[in-house]
Amino acid sequence: MRLPVPGPRDVMSLLERGGDQVEAVIGAVPRMLTLLDDAERLLVRASGAIERVREVTEAANVVVVRVGGVVDDAQVQVGRVTTLMDGLEPSLTRLQPTLETLADTTHPDEVKALVRLVDQLPVLTERVEQDVVPILGTLGSVAPDVHDLLTVARELNDMLAKLPGMGRIRRRIDEQEGEDDTDATVR
Numbered sequence: 001m002r003l004p005v006p007g008p009r010d011v012m013s014l015l016e017r018g019g020d021q022v023e024a025v026i027g028a029v030p031r032m033l034t035l036l037d038d039a040e041r042l043l044v045r046a047s048g049a050i051e052r053v054r055e056v057t058e059a060a061n062v063v064v065v066r067v068g069g070v071v072d073d074a075q076v077q078v079g080r081v082t083t084l085m086d087g088l089e090p091s092l093t094r095l096q097p098t099l100e101t102l103a104d105t106t107h108p109d110e111v112k113a114l115v116r117l118v119d120q121l122p123v124l125t126e127r128v129e130q131d132v133v134p135i136l137g138t139l140g141s142v143a144p145d146v147h148d149l150l151t152v153a154r155e156l157n158d159m160l161a162k163l164p165g166m167g168r169i170r171r172r173i174d175e176q177e178g179e180d181d182t183d184a185t186v187r
Contacts, residue, residue, distance in 0.1 A: 160166055 161170065
């Protein structure tokens, strides 16, 4: 078999076609460089975006952990409140009509007065303990003495009634007391 040997025309034709293709390849080089530059810029932007996604993911993980802690704390508090409400519900249900009546009939001035009274309770308690209670303790021994004084006063009244002229004085006193009672009633 005979191998074809290219002739000078074949070589020239090949060179002409190869030159066009070399020119096409050389013409494509700037486009390829532009594409490489664009690809590099895209890689830089993609790297930045990936880094931001990582940061957001880390921040989201921190938030999720914190939210988990808040939810756990809230569950504990809900359990406490539920227990408290379960215990108070019967009493509050029975007190509801009373509380509604109290809310409807209580004036703000009455509430202020009650607050002032509560503020004075320590002083009142101290005075009752120091002054009133000791007096109440002595009332048992004072009652017979007062009874004796009343008896003596009656006896003196009877003796004075037997003195001459005391009947007129007594009537005058009764009349004056009656007038004083009438004046007091008119006022």
